[in-house]
Amino acid sequence: xxxxxxxxxxxxxxxxxxxxxxxxxxxxxxxxxxxxxxxxxxxxxxxxxxxxxxxxxxxxxxxxxxxxxxxxxxxxxxxxxxxxxxxxxxxxxxxxxxxxxxxxxxxxxxxxxxxxxxxxxxxxxxxxxxxxxxxxxxxxxxxxxxxxxxxxxxxxxxxxxxxxxxxxxxxxxxxxxxxxxxxxxxxxxxxxxxxxxxxxxxxxxxxxxxxxxxxxxxxx
Amino acid sequence: xxxxxxxxxxxxxxxxxxxxxxxxxxxxxxxxxxxxxxxxxxxxxxxxxxxxxxxxxxxxxxxxxxxxxxxxxxxxxxxxxxxxxxxxxxxxxxxxxxxxxxxxxxxxxxxxxxxxxxxxxxxxxxxxxxxxxxxxxxxxxxxxxxxxxxxxxxxxxxxxxxxxxxxxxxxxxxxxxxxxxxxxxxxxxxxxxxxxxxxxxxxxxxxxxxxxxxxxxxxx
DNA sequence: AGGAATATACCACGAACGTGCTATGCAAGA
DNA sequence: TCTTGCATAGCACGTTCGTGGTATATTCCT
Numbered sequence: 457x458x459x460x461x462x463x464x465x466x467x468x469x470x471x472x473x474x475x476x477x478x479x480x481x482x483x484x485x486x487x488x489x490x491x492x493x494x495x496x497x498x499x500x501x502x503x504x505x506x507x508x509x510x511x512x513x514x515x516x517x518x519x520x521x522x523x524x525x526x527x528x529x530x531x532x533x534x535x536x537x538x539x540x541x542x543x544x545x546x547x548x549x550x551x552x553x554x555x556x557x558x559x560x561x562x563x564x565x566x567x568x569x570x571x572x573x574x575x576x577x578x579x580x581x582x583x584x585x586x587x588x589x590x591x592x593x594x595x596x597x598x599x600x601x602x603x604x605x606x607x608x609x610x611x612x613x614x615x616x617x618x619x620x621x622x623x624x625x626x627x628x629x630x631x632x633x634x635x636x637x638x639x640x641x642x643x644x645x646x647x648x649x650x651x652x653x654x655x656x657x658x659x660x661x662x663x664x665x666x667x668x669x670x671x672x673x674x675x676x
Numbered sequence: 677x678x679x680x681x682x683x684x685x686x687x688x689x690x691x692x693x694x695x696x697x698x699x700x701x702x703x704x705x706x707x708x709x710x711x712x713x714x715x716x717x718x719x720x721x722x723x724x725x726x727x728x729x730x731x732x733x734x735x736x737x738x739x740x741x742x743x744x745x746x747x748x749x750x751x752x753x754x755x756x757x758x759x760x761x762x763x764x765x766x767x768x769x770x771x772x773x774x775x776x777x778x779x780x781x782x783x784x785x786x787x788x789x790x791x792x793x794x795x796x797x798x799x800x801x802x803x804x805x806x807x808x809x810x811x812x813x814x815x816x817x818x819x820x821x822x823x824x825x826x827x828x829x830x831x832x833x834x835x836x837x838x839x840x841x842x843x844x845x846x847x848x849x850x851x852x853x854x855x856x857x858x859x860x861x862x863x864x865x866x867x868x869x870x871x872x873x874x875x876x877x878x879x880x881x882x883x884x885x886x887x888x889x890x891x892x893x894x895x896x
Numbered sequence: 897a898g899g900a901a902t903a904t905a906c907c908a909c910g911a912a913c914g915t916g917c918t919a920t921g922c923a924a925g926a
Numbered sequence: 927t928c929t930t931g932c933a934t935a936g937c938a939c940g941t942t943c944g945t946g947g948t949a950t951a952t953t954c955c956t
């Protein structure tokens with residue numbers, strides 16, 4: 457098969473990228489690679505979503521710029537996934553931005569490529585997602601892990617005692633003071649006092665504020 | 677420098693692994709690699725923690741089996757990090773276990789190696805963590821990403837309307853009904869009705885239960 | 897034109913909450 | 927020995943909550 461003779465078995469790849477030069481370069485690269493076909497290259501999420509809603513040929517992979525005008529890449533991921541959940545999305549970015557990585561992955565991106573990657577590594581990344589992997593360089597992997605840790609470790613405990621933590625954990629189950637008192641075999645007044653002290657230590661004065669703070673700062 | 681002449685500038689690496697054969701193989705591999713020194717190889721976390729508490733020469737890297745008898749690798753990570761926060765920990769496992777990966781990374785592991793990796797890839801992984809990266813093969817990276825998604829996408833929103841979501845978001849800041857009414861320029865009674873409806877949709881009947889559910893199921 | 901969904905608004909009342917106090921017993925540490 | 931911290935317990939009182947109703951206006955869909 458010559459490089460110019462694309463067929464239906466080729467893996468369909470779309471590009472969404474606002475830089476015309478980079479977009480064209482990518483498109484050429486893909487179309488010159490055996491087994492891949494890029495028939496659509498858009499400059500915005502909006503355009504590509506319109507096409508997506510009106511075509512029967514959904515792409516297997518979308519290379520998606522993260523820093524687009526209008527609808528951002530992050531928002532785009534969610535929309536694309538709504539229409540075609542099985543499409544793999546690989547984010548493209550010039551910035552090595554922690555928060556963007558995090559949000560993109562949470563939103564459903566399969567992986568991540570820094571712009572300026574070699575043509576070979578772009579092709580390799582696409583093959584990776586198609587085989588169930590996730591293209592990430594080791595430094596991005598490191599950041600992902602850091603975010604994991606951040607997600608699970610701040611636990612500043614505000615000097616709560618063991619008993620107070622225990623009661624806090626019962627509060628977040630939705631129990632009221634009387635129920636907690638019965639569960640712990642102590643007086644209602646005791647629980648009242650403990651909760652009073654917890655409120656003071658966490659500087660809150662409503663049940664909602666307390667529970668929210670407990671979750672946000674991972675006290676539970 | 678010959679392979680047998682280790683010096684103080686070598687990167688100190690410990691091994692914690694209960695399989696004697698694998699432990700010795702690893703130790704030999706490291707000591708034969710230029711720039712690395714493995715002076716300690718333990719069969720349990722307990723043993724290595726005792727050594728760690730009594731030595732001035734903390735390891736730069738620990739290769740830690742995840743499936744140990746006694747204290748598990750996951751628990752071990754936490755203990756090691758308490759004593760020596762700057763030590764990098766690379767988990768070793770025969771199983772490609774999603775939950776273990778998750779827990780290990782949350783606990784502070786820098787990376788992950790499947791047992792049976794080639795000697796070269798072990799050395800490379802160590803170099804990666806030392807240079808600030810995170811060794812993960814692409815399939816594990818994929819799983820990490822899946823967990824990210826899982827963390828952020830349950831979104832069964834219980835049929836909450838936009839207005840109800842807005843009020844829910846104010847509730848989790850700790851505001852009470854009156855304050856929310858003032859903030860949204862509507863009557864107290866209106867907010868009362870909305871909250872009543874939210875309670876019904878989420879099947880809760882206390883403020884604490886509501887806020888907890890909102891956090892747990894990421895409605896906010 | 898009719899119906900469903902949504903946002904708005906009001907009332908009433910018992911239950912629960914938040915907060916100000918005081919006070920005792922016990923264990924650990926200075 | 928004396929202090930400090932913690933868990934326990936109680937009381938009072940005004941505030942807020944949760945829940946049972948009813949009702950109107952608007953918007954959207956068929």
